[in-house]
Amino acid sequence: MPALLIHNARLATPVTSTNGAPNWQLHEIFPAALYCENGRIVRIGKEPEVLAELPACEQLDAGKKLITPGLVDCHTHPVFFNLRAHEFVQRVQGKTYKEISAAGGGIRYSVRDLRQAEAAALLQRVLERLDNFLQYGTTTIEAKSGYGLSLEHEVQSLEILQQAAQHHPVEIVPTFLGAHEVPDEFRERREDYIKLVINEMIPVVVQKKLAHFADVFCETHVFKAEESRRILSAAKAAGLRPKIHADQLTTSGGAEVAIAVGAVSADHLENTPPALFENLRTSGVVPVLLPGADFFIRATKYAEARAMIAAGLPVAISTDFNPGTCMTENLPMIMTLACLHLRMTPAEALVAATLHAAQAVALGNQIGSLEVGKQADVVIWQAEAVEEISYHFAVNLVQQVIKKGRMVWPHDHVSKC
Numbered sequence: 001m002p003a004l005l006i007h008n009a010r011l012a013t014p015v016t017s018t019n020g021a022p023n024w025q026l027h028e029i030f031p032a033a034l035y036c037e038n039g040r041i042v043r044i045g046k047e048p049e050v051l052a053e054l055p056a057c058e059q060l061d062a063g064k065k066l067i068t069p070g071l072v073d074c075h076t077h078p079v080f081f082n083l084r085a086h087e088f089v090q091r092v093q094g095k096t097y098k099e100i101s102a103a104g105g106g107i108r109y110s111v112r113d114l115r116q117a118e119a120a121a122l123l124q125r126v127l128e129r130l131d132n133f134l135q136y137g138t139t140t141i142e143a144k145s146g147y148g149l150s151l152e153h154e155v156q157s158l159e160i161l162q163q164a165a166q167h168h169p170v171e172i173v174p175t176f177l178g179a180h181e182v183p184d185e186f187r188e189r190r191e192d193y194i195k196l197v198i199n200e201m202i203p204v205v206v207q208k209k210l211a212h213f214a215d216v217f218c219e220t221h222v223f224k225a226e227e228s229r230r231i232l233s234a235a236k237a238a239g240l241r242p243k244i245h246a247d248q249l250t251t252s253g254g255a256e257v258a259i260a261v262g263a264v265s266a267d268h269l270e271n272t273p274p275a276l277f278e279n280l281r282t283s284g285v286v287p288v289l290l291p292g293a294d295f296f297i298r299a300t301k302y303a304e305a306r307a308m309i310a311a312g313l314p315v316a317i318s319t320d321f322n323p324g325t326c327m328t329e330n331l332p333m334i335m336t337l338a339c340l341h342l343r344m345t346p347a348e349a350l351v352a353a354t355l356h357a358a359q360a361v362a363l364g365n366q367i368g369s370l371e372v373g374k375q376a377d378v379v380i381w382q383a384e385a386v387e388e389i390s391y392h393f394a395v396n397l398v399q400q401v402i403k404k405g406r407m408v409w410p411h412d413h414v415s416k417c
Contacts, residue, residue, distance in 0.1 A: 002058050004405050006378060007033040007047055009062035012347075012386050013069055013370040014355035022314040022356070026347050026386065034067070036376035039404030044370055060407070062380050065399060066388075068350060069370050070139025070377030071331045072357035075267050075288050077177075077322035078129045079157040080110045080147045081117040084323045097249070097297050097325065098221060106324055107181040110147040114157070123160050129321070130168045132329035134409050137379040137398040141170060142318075142361045144215055146177030149193075151200050154178045158210035169408040173361045175243060176202070176211040179223050179231050194227055198234040206238045212362075213264065214240040218247075218254035225253030232261045241362065247271040248293075259283045265316070265360040269303045270294060277304075277311035286360040287313050289352075290320035291337040297325050305342035316356035317342075317349065336393040346390040376405040 011032035017023040033050035035043040035057065043050045087100050087109075100106050114122065133141055145157035158174055165172040178201045179194075186193035205211050214235030218228040232242040242261045246254025248268035255276045258266035266272075266280065267288040280287060289303045308315050317338045320326040328334075335349040344352065358368025367375050380400040383389060389397060401409040 001038055001405060003035065003037045003055065004376070004402070005033060005035045005050075005054065005057050005059040006062055006067060006380075006402070007031070007051070007059060008064055009033065009067040009380070010064060010384055011044070011067050011370065012350070014351045014368065016355070016364065016369055016371060021312055022309075024309070024348050024351055026350065031064070032067070034370060034376070034378065036405040039376055039406070041370060041372050041374055041376050044372060060400075060402075064384070066381040066383045066385065067370075068379050068381065068386070069354045069368055070379055070401065070403065071137045071353050072361070072363075072368055073133060073138045073141040073318050073321070073329075073331050074265070074316055074357040074360040075144075075290060075318035075320050076141050077144050077146060077320070078126050078141070079114070079122065079143065079145060079160055080323045081113045081122055081125065082323075083327070084109060087324055088327075091297065101221065104184070107147065108184055110323055111149050111181070111183055114147045115150070115153055119156060119160065123163055126160055126164045127168055129329060130164060130170045134170050134401060135398060136330045136332055136396060137381075137401060138329070138331050139170060139377040139379075139401060139403045140173065140358070140361070140363070140367055142173040142175055142213070144175040144177040144180075145211075146180030146215075149178065149181060149183040151196070151204060154201055155204060155208065155210065158205065162210065169403045169406070171367075171403070173213070173363070174211045175213040175215050176205045176235070176240060177215040177217070178202075179216040179228070181217065181222055194223075194231065197231055202235050202238050202240065206240060211240060213243045215243040215245065217245040218257055219245070219252050220250050225257050228254065229257045229260060232257065232263070236261055243267065255280060258285050264362055267318070268293070270299065270301050272303070274304055274307050274311075277308055277313060281312050286316055286356060288316045288318050288357070288360050289338070289342060290318055290326065291341045292326040292328060292334045293320045294341065295337050296327070302341045305338070305344055309344075309348070314356040314359055315344075315348075315352050316360045317352040318357060318360075330396075332389050332397065333394055336390045339390045346387040349390055350386055376402060378402040
């Protein structure tokens with residue numbers, strides 16, 4: 001892999017905190033340069049200092065444009081087959097998420113659909129979705145299974161993620177979400193399904209090394225708090241790190257489960273009592289907020305981001321890309337929603353979509369900021385200031401994407417030094 005120099009840039013990046021507390025301030029430099037070898041940053045800073053006695057390399061002139069870390073989308077559901085646009089119509093006409101689910105739609109619809117799909121066709125659709133993530137500046141995603149809900153199809157979904165990672169520059173962090181919903185055939189035997197997840201699915205996923213994390217949808221109509229705790233405790237004992245969908249629609253007890261099992265992240269948190277924020281912080285749980293899902297289902301309540309920030313929590317944001325409640329791979333648009341509905345500043349939204357999102361997938365020491373030793377995952381924007389990313393919404397401001405020191409979107413624009 002050739003060495004690469006990016007220069008003539010306006011750099012803005014989070015910086016890893018040295019005391020463990022979240023650092024919401026961006027480090028900004030102009031004119032800045034970044035030099036990487038073997039996919040990692042070797043030098044970064046003011047351009048004259050980086051250029052001094054530089055070895056032979058390829059170079060990329062950023063044209064005085066903004067460069068940031070590659071975005072990290074830390075909560076996605078990309079392994080599904082067909083869309084659920086018909087449910088969008090139902091929601092526009094007044095149906096609620098719970099009503100659609102109770103009628104056999106929602107997750108259960110996607111489960112039936114995925115089980116009928118051919119693996120090759122499913123892989124192709126996942127790869128197309130990864131293209132979409134990449135063009136919006138996302139260089140790493142956490143990707144969940146959860147639309148198989150059988151041993152065969154959960155394994156198949158995770159294997160498809162493995163295959164996709166071998167064929168696409170977007171880095172994939174896989175999560176087992178067998179406890180996403182109770183499938184149709186177990187509706188009257190939910191305890192049997194929980195035992196299937198614990199006794200059969202988790203051991204196979206671990207034995208085949210298919211996932212880094214295990215997740216549960218903890219909600220009153222899906223998996224209750226005690227059921228979620230059982231599943232995540234079993235997953236943790238088997239070697240999978242816990243995550244949890246917590247308190248999205250109700251105060252389900254999901255945040256308490258996250259604290260009890262030492263989850264890496266608790267995601268959604270729209271209805272989490274603020275009294276729990278301090279316990280989340282001391283437990284090291286990263287809150288992942290998903291304002292796109294709230295926007296898309298027309299929720300009246302968003303997560304208390306400002307109170308979380310005040311409590312010292314490293315708030316992350318993500319798309320929650322999925323076919324039912326947030327059909328977008330556009331993380332910059334989610335940054336806009338975070339500003340408008342979570343009352344985050346544009347700078348905070350960038351930190352939440354990079355460094356804190358990396359921490360939500362336990363990769364904060366590798367990605368999420370532009371620092372010496374970290375992966376050279378870089379976005380060059382058609383912008384000069386961080387505020388423009390959130391301000392100029394619903395258009396793609398991404399000019400170029402570099403992953404591990406290599407141009408991956410749209411195509412190579414480098415020349416010799």
